[in-house]
Amino acid sequence: MARSPQGLLLLLLLHYLMLALDSAILACKTPKKTTSSRLEWKKVGQSVSLVYYQQALQGDFKDRAEMIDFNIRIKNVTRNDAGEYRCEVSAPTEQGQNLQEDTVMLEVLVAPAVPSCEVPTSVMSGSVVELRCQDKEGNPAPEYIWFKDGTSLLGNPKGGVHNSSYTMNTKSGILQFNTISKMDSGEYHCEARNSVGHRRCPGKRMQVDVLNISGIIAAVVVVAFVISVCGLSVCYAQRKGYFSKETSFQKGSPAAKATTMSENDFKHTKSFII
Secondary structure: OOOOOOOOOOOOEEEEEOOOOOEEEEOOOOOOOOOOOEEEEEEEOOOOEEEEEOOEEOHHHHOOEEEEOOEEEEEOOOHHHOEEEEEEEEEEEOOEEEEEEEEEEEEEEEOOOOOEEEOOOEEEOOOOEEEEEEOOOOEOOOEEEEEEOOEEOOOOOOOOOOOOOEEEEOOOOEEEEOOOOHHHOEEEEEEEEOOOOEEEOOOEEEEEEOOOHHHHHHHHHHHHHHHHHHHHHHHHHHHHOHHHHHHHHHHOOHHHHHHHHHHHHHHHHHHHHO
8 A cells, every 4th residue: 555755636625514505525535537447436434434435425425425527525514524535536546456545534513402401589788609601512612601691701700790799601601609699689691603604592580599697586576575475484384383273173174073972972871871
């Protein structure tokens, strides 16, 4: 297997805007083409698959690609078409069969889809809060920018719209408030951007509630006061003997008197018989 010193086949990195062109050309350039030359195209990955063999397009390319000289024009390019392709040209020479080959990288550019945004509806002031934004479709990987009430938060977090301290990671899409405050309440949305395009998620409102410390303390004091009053009332009743008087009252009840009368009658009857 020999390579020409001139590098007859060119290594290309192809970028195509899917929404505009929707097609790509895999170029295989040689300084001289002959009828005796034999051409093969292969896609190289975990396994090698034939793309052009025995003067015919193969597999999925058979229905949506065409040959232009030694080049392949792919129609309706998809993300699955991205990868490394190898062009192999062999031709008979006086020294025998001469094989020349090189690789072509096809990178399919895809605009971001509508990103997935996670925005809490209600949080407590003073807490740590994270807003998340993610897109899995864009290629190259998009960057993320958060907006509050339609204004970008990419600038200085200590000026303009916000007073609280926050950090925005444009790579991961995480907007983090280290100590969120009431002024951070508002509508938030995220935008995913790459070289092909940009998309945004619908705005979601986040409400920051302030914890009422004085109200909580007042409620605790009232509950403690009620419990204390109840305890003192029980102690006072015991000291005054209210619970023992109740027992005496039970002894003087009609049932007790009935029992005493029955015993007296019984004794009287017994004495009469004797």
